[in-house]
Amino acid sequence: MIGIDSIRIKTKGVVSTNTRNKMAEQQKVTTHRNPDESVYNTYKYRLGGPGDNRMPLLLYTQESGKIELSIPSLPYFIQGSCLTPIREADVPLFYQKISERLAEELDYAVEETIDNWIVPKMDIYHDFHVGNDVRNYLRALKEVSVPTYKTWNINNETVYWRNGSRDIKFYDKHVECIEARKTAMEIEQSEGVLRFEVQLKTSDIQSGVKDGAVTLGTLMSEEVTNNLLNKYLSKIDMNNLLITTEEEMRTTLAERYDSKRAHDIVSFIKAKQSGYGEVISRSTEHRYMTDLRRVGLAPVIAEKQLPPLAIAI
Structure with a gap:
């Protein structure tokens, strides 16, 4: 799946008077004043109408030609649900859908193809x-x-x-x-x-x-x-590492290293979770974290064993 939720894309261009008028009919044009007293106007338009704030929001600044499109939930816009994953096969449909909506609702034909818009956030x-x-x-x-x-x-x-x-x-x-x-x-x-x-x-x-x-x-x-x-x-040291209880962590570490080392590492984790981790030197902390990763354990003691959190590449 493509793991993009919200996204903002931008480009530059000229929006026609007709399109600006359609934008102004839906939402009030905002006038801003620069420090040098010059002014600029920002037009806004919510695709599908102002009632659904999860639909894309188009912003246009007339004086600079800046065009931005904020999409609060890419899966929602493409699939109708924020829980339905986006696949690479869905990408052409997205480009087509966003271009068609802009054309149908605003008579706006994008000058730069959507895939070439810059992503600042x-x-x-x-x-x-x-x-x-x-x-x-x-x-x-x-x-x-x-x-x-x-x-x-x-x-x-x-x-x-x-x-x-x-x-x-x-x-x-x-x-x-x-x-x-x-x-x-x-x-x-x-x-x-x-x-x-x-x-x-x-x-x-x-x-x-x-x-x-x-x-x-x-x-x-x-x-x-x-x-x-x-x-x-x-x-956050959680990539594909098993979350365990104190007893399970101690046993696993003792089997790989020795009981003293296991005791020291478990004590270190308990100290961190109690808010006293700062008394341990940075080099010691690095060594303990490395020891935990080597045996596939997350640096946290839990109430029960939990499977690793892993994302396939």
């Missing part, structure tokens, strides 16, 4: 189907600390790590669908789903592209999005 995601263990995973994940990130836990329904404007998070998708009053189909599809989601900035997106500009066409592939997802799953 997007959120990527992966849905783990874990059944009744969603809360067990979240209780375990809230104990994970990531260097330079601050950890937040919201009612054992959402756990996220924040660094500036970048968020890495896991959450109970079923709860989110119910609270957001999403469709009956989406609520049913979301049962037992643990969603992993990362908010990316331009520099983050660029790291997933080998050469050239970050265009929509270069990002609409399973390989690109899965590589980015695995990068951030590894950042």
Whole structure:
């Protein structure tokens, strides 16, 4: 699947007076003033009408020729559900659908093909189907600390790590669908789903592209999005690592190393989860984390053993 959730794409061009008038009929034109007292006008238009805020929003700044299209949920726009995965075979349909909607509703024919629009921001995601263990995973994940990130836990329904404007998070998708009053189909599809989601900035997106500009066409592939997802799953030391109880962790480590080393590593994990991890040196922490990865264990003690979270490449 292509793991893109929300995305913003942009280009430059000229929008006709007729199209601008249609945009102004739906939403009020916003006038902004620059520090030098010059003004610019922003036109907005929600495809399908203003009633569904999950549909794409088109923005046009007349003075600069800047055109932006914000798509709150790519799966919802293409498939009608935020839980139905996008496949590479769906990409041509998406390009066709977005172009047709712009033409039908606004008489706007894109000058630059959609796949060549630049991507300054997007959120990527992966849905783990874990059944009744969603809360067990979240209780375990809230104990994970990531260097330079601050950890937040919201009612054992959402756990996220924040660094500036970048968020890495896991959450109970079923709860989110119910609270957001999403469709009956989406609520049913979301049962037992643990969603992993990362908010990316331009520099983050660029790291997933080998050469050239970050265009929509270069990002609409399973390989690109899965590589980015695995990068951030590894950042929180959860990529394909078994989550275990204290006893299971101690036994596994003792079998691979020795009982003293097992005791030291388990004590280190317990100290981190109790908030006292800072008394351990950085080099010691690195060594313990490496030891855990070598035996395939996540750096967290849980109430029960939980299968690894893995995303196929």
